[in-house]
Structure formats: structure tokens, C-alpha cells
Amino acid sequence: MASILKAQKHNAAKAEAKGKFKRKAEEMDVDEAESSSVPALKKKKNKQRVLLLSSRGITHRMRHFMNDLEALLPHVKKDAKLDSKNHLHLLPELADLHNCNNTLYFEARRHEDLYLWASKTPNGPSLKMHVQNVHTMDELKMTGNCLKGSRGLLSFDAAFDETEWGRLTKEVFTHIFGVPPQARKAKPFIDHILTFSLLDSKIWFRNFQIIEKDPLQPNGPPQTTLVEIGPRFVLTPIRIFEGAFSGATVFANPEFISPAAVRSAVRRAKGDSYKERKHAQHERAGRKDERQLPEDELAVSKVFA
Numbered sequence: 349m350a351s352i353l354k355a356q357k358h359n360a361a362k363a364e365a366k367g368k369f370k371r372k373a374e375e376m377d378v379d380e381a382e383s384s385s386v387p388a389l390k391k392k393k394n395k396q397r398v399l400l401l402s403s404r405g406i407t408h409r410m411r412h413f414m415n416d417l418e419a420l421l422p423h424v425k426k427d428a429k430l431d432s433k434n435h436l437h438l439l440p441e442l443a444d445l446h447n448c449n450n451t452l453y454f455e456a457r458r459h460e461d462l463y464l465w466a467s468k469t470p471n472g473p474s475l476k477m478h479v480q481n482v483h484t485m486d487e488l489k490m491t492g493n494c495l496k497g498s499r500g501l502l503s504f505d506a507a508f509d510e511t512e513w514g515r516l517t518k519e520v521f522t523h524i525f526g527v528p529p530q531a532r533k534a535k536p537f538i539d540h541i542l543t544f545s546l547l548d549s550k551i552w553f554r555n556f557q558i559i560e561k562d563p564l565q566p567n568g569p570p571q572t573t574l575v576e577i578g579p580r581f582v583l584t585p586i587r588i589f590e591g592a593f594s595g596a597t598v599f600a601n602p603e604f605i606s607p608a609a610v611r612s613a614v615r616r617a618k619g620d621s622y623k624e625r626k627h628a629q630h631e632r633a634g635r636k637d638e639r640q641l642p643e644d645e646l647a648v649s650k651v652f653a
Contacts (some may be wrong), residue, residue, distance in 0.1 A: 396528050399443045399469075401427040402454035410454060410462055412484045416579045417452070420542075420555065421525065422497040422533035424452075436465075436593040443469040450524045451592075454479070461607050464583065465593060466520055472591040473598060475520055477551070477583040478607075485578040492557035492575035494540040499527040500555070501538060507546040513588055513599040514546065540577060549603055551583040 400418060402410065406429075418424050425446050430438070433455060443451050453465040462482070467474035494500075502525060508514035525542055527534050538558075545552040556574040588599040644650075 395530070396423060396450060396523050396526065397446075397448040398424045398450040398452055398524055399427060399439075399446050399448040400424045400452045401430060401439075401442070403430050403433050403456050405456040406454065406462075407456070407460055409482060409484065410456065412486065413482050413579060413581070414454060416485050419496055420500070420579075421527060422499075422535075423527050423531040439465075439467070440470040440592045452524060453593075457607075459607065459611065463586075466524055467592045468520060468523060469592045472589060472595060473516065473520065474589040474591065474593050474595070475517060476586045476589070478586060478604070479581055479583060480550075481580070481582045483578065483580045488576075488578040488580065490576050490578050492540075492577035494557050494577055495535055495537055497533050497535040498537040498539050499529065499534055500525075501541040501558075502526055503541055503543045505544060505546045508544070513585065516588060516598070517551070517585065518544075541574065549585070549601065551585070553579075553581050553583065555579065 398421060400414060400421075402414060406414075414426075418426055425448055427442060427446065430442075430453070436453075439451055439453055443449070449469055451465070451467045451469050453467070455463040455465065457463065462479040464477045464479050465474060466477070502522060504518050504521075508518040521544060529536075541556050541558060543552075543554045543556065545554070555577045557577050559573045559575055560570050562568055562571050562573070584604055585599070585601050586604050587597055587601070590596045590598050
């Protein structure tokens with residue numbers, strides 16, 4: 349009888365232990381299910397890639413300028429030249445094929461006129477700007493230097509926040525010129541700064557190297573200075589479109605005068621000066637005929653004829 353009671357106690361203890369383990373396992377499963385139902389906070393990644401290309405007809409200076417931009421922005425993917433200037437709707441498809449969500453397109457016109465399209469693909473918006481005063485790194489011969497592939501800080505003028513088109517332009521330029529830290533060719537260094545200044549309704553671009561020590565006093569106290577590297581250029585906003593290279597006009601610059609209109613006005617002024625000169629010659633000839641006196645009958649040529 350004692351052995352039977354002992355066996356029953358042993359079995360009861362065993363069953364109780366199994367129940368405890370089962371309850372613990374169930375509680376653990378419930379906790380894991382609850383934790384899995386709560387969405388984990390994911391860190392937002394900056395996945396910005398830029399497609400850089402141009403149209404046919406660009407000059408050697410424009411080509412060197414594009415190479416400088418490619419070296420300056422490690423998240424840029426360069427493509428071949430676009431044959432036709434009238435098929436801008438193909439650019440969003442090209443950006444999608446290259447897995448890019450931004451596009452920089454340089455459009456060359458006659459007389460070395462250069463236009464820049466900056467767009468967020470595939471939905472827009474798009475900026476059309478006139479490029480002036482382009483100076484490449486080779487032309488400037490600046491003393492500054494930075495590591496190829498390093499990330500740069502973006503500095504925008506406070507005047508960008510005063511207008512609607514300025515805020516929109518700032519946002520688009522932040523996505524295009526801001527190098528993401530996860531870029532494949534980017535180096536984990538920040539040693540230069542890209543500045544965008546707004547003056548006379550034009551955007552002035554400059555690139556400066558950040559120097560933390562004075563080169564004249566290398567052992568002296570740290571002193572942050574800026575030395576220009578290049579390239580440099582000036583952008584004149586023309587229009588802002590709602591879509592990618594198309595759509596309704598969101599902003600139009602009323603102060604912009606196209607280079608073709610300027611050249612036409614110069615030719616027209618030259619034509620007006622030519623007309624005025626010919627008119628003056630005709631009036632002078634008329635006055636000369638009016639001042640001519642009639643022939644005298646007692647003239648020497650008639651008396652002694």
C-alpha cells in the first residue's frame with residue numbers, strides 16, 4: 349500500500365511539473381505573438397539615386413562640366429546622350445530602368461545655350477533652368493581639394509524659404525545634391541560644402557573645401573576655413589512643371605528673357621541703325637539738291653561759248 353501511495357505522489361509531481369512547463373511555454377508563445385504584432389520601428393533610409401545625361405550637340409566645356417558633377421556626386425549614374433530633344437517623356441522611363449528617382453538632364457541649344465532640367469521621377473515636379481557662367485575645375489585652378497566620393501554638406505540661402513518656388517527648388521536640390529550615406533561609391537567623410545545662394549533671382553552654386561587647420565600654422569589652434577574647389581555656375585529659373593518633364597506650369601519666371609530673344613533684339617537694333625543711316629543719307633542728298641542754284645544766263649561758260 350505504501351509503495352502504491354509513493355508511486356501516485358511521484359506521478360502527481362511529474363504531472364504538475366509538466367503542467368508548469370506547458371504553462372510557461374504557452375506564456376512565452378503569447379509574449380512572442382504580442383511582440384510580433386507590434387510593428388518594429390524601422391530607420392528611414394535615404395535612397396536617392398540620380399540619372400545624369402545630356403542631349404546631342406553639347407560642347408567640350410559642357411562635357412567637362414558634367415564630368416565634374418559626376419565626380420562630385422557619388423550617387424550619380426551617367427547615361428548616354430539622348431538623341432531627340434522633343435521626346436522628354438522618355439526620361440522617366442530611362443530613370444526607372446536605371447533604378448533612379450532623380451534626373452539631371454542638360455539640354456543643348458544653338459549658340460552654346462545650355463538648359464538644365466532637374467526632376468523628381470516619375471511623378472515630378474520638374475525644374476527648367478538656364479545655365480550661365482559655367483567654370484569647370486580645370487579652368488578655375490583653385491587651391492582647394494577634397495576626397496573623391498566624399499559626402500558634402502548642403503547650405504541654402506535663407507531667401508529660399510521666403511517664396512513658394514524657392515522652397516520647392518530647395519527640396520528638389522536637397523534630394524539631388526544630398527549624397528545618401530548608403531551610396532555605393534560614397535566615402536564616410538564630409539570634407540566639403542555645397543552652397544546655393546539666391547541673388548538677383550538667380551541661383552549661384554559654389555563648392556568649398558572645409559579646412560580645420562591653418563596651412564600657415566599647422567601646429568597652431570584649430571581654425572575652420574573654407575577654400576573654393578569648383579565647379580561654379582549660375583542657374584536662372586524659367587519654369588516649374590507639376591509632372592516629370594511635363595504637366596501644368598506651377599511657376600513661371602516673368603523676369604527671364606531667353607538668349608534667342610536677346611540676340612534677336614541685338615540684330616533688330618543693328619537693323620534699325622542701318623535704316624536710320626540710310627534715311628539720313630537720303631535726306632542729305634535731298635537737301636543738297638534743294639540748295640543747288642539755277643544756272644545763270646550771264647555765266648562765263650555761256651557768254652564765251
